[in-house]
Amino acid sequence: MKQLYKNILLSIEKEELNVSKSRKSIVNEAFHMVSFLDQTLTDLKVHINLHGFENNRDEIHFFKNVKPEILGRLIYYNKIIRIESYSPTTPELIESYYTEQIKLLNKEYKKHIVVSDFYSYYRTGRTDKDDYYYRLGNINYFEVLDSFFFELDREFSTYYDYKIAQILAFNLIHNFLQYRLEPDRSNPIYDAEIATKKAFSWTHSKNSLIELIYALHISGSLSHGRGSLKNLGSLFEELFEIRLGDIHHAFHQMKFRAGEKASYLHYLKNALEQYMENDSR
Secondary structure: OHHHHHHHHHHHHHHHHHHHOOOOOHHHHHHHHHHHHHHHHHHHHHHHHHHOOOOHHHHHHHHHHHHHHHHHHHHHHHHHHHHHHOOOOOHHHHHHHHHHHHHHHHHHHHHHHHOOHHHHHHHOOOOOOHHHHOOOOOOOOOOOOOHHHHHOOOOOOOOHHHHHHHHHHHHHHHHHHHHHHOOOOOOOOOOHHHHHHHHHOOOOOHHHHHHHHHHHHHOOOOHHHOOOHHHHHHHHHHHHOOOOOOHHHHHHHHOOOOOOOOHHHHHHHHHHHHHHHHHOO
């Protein structure tokens, strides 16, 4: 199944690159990708209904990593269609339109995603509740759920895979709106180079990235530890198009964490060892 998942994600990347080379409008490109991604999910559902999952880990991997990646892009392109279909043609109105879209996006994100316990769980890279969040049929009705849950196909969704998809889609939509406000930036929807880089956006918490930056610097892994942390932080900010703020203050707070101090590095170690163990079977 792992190879199947890899092939599907590669086919999506290939399709995005092909679309990026076309001369279609942004809306038409987005329509094309919505159709392609919708069919991809449909085919995946048929395959899983017929063959099932290999084991619990396979099921968790699918709903945690594979389906959200596809669904997140589907949400993204669908949103682009709605945004661009109502965008003004008058130059003096464009800036205010996209600025307002960013405000609405942030408001929606704070209302439906950031406030949830699951958001904290996902962003901090925890795995202790994966068996609950990413397996079918484990919904607790006493939790506060979006009414959308009752419209989901419960044989092909854990509800939380949709939550991850929303997080991934938010990042893509936000980058697109920033492009519309700053046309000198590369267009994330049809620039081939940017389309390829989409797979490398930072999807863990900012503190996790700061922890990694400090570890690379202190260990001398980058330029033998020469150079300032500020410059290294700026490098990662540019690479992942993220704003880290005061990394020194953030790191100072980490030193007083309860329990595991370097929690993200601990998570990376466990994830890699688990992968090695599974891959050797």
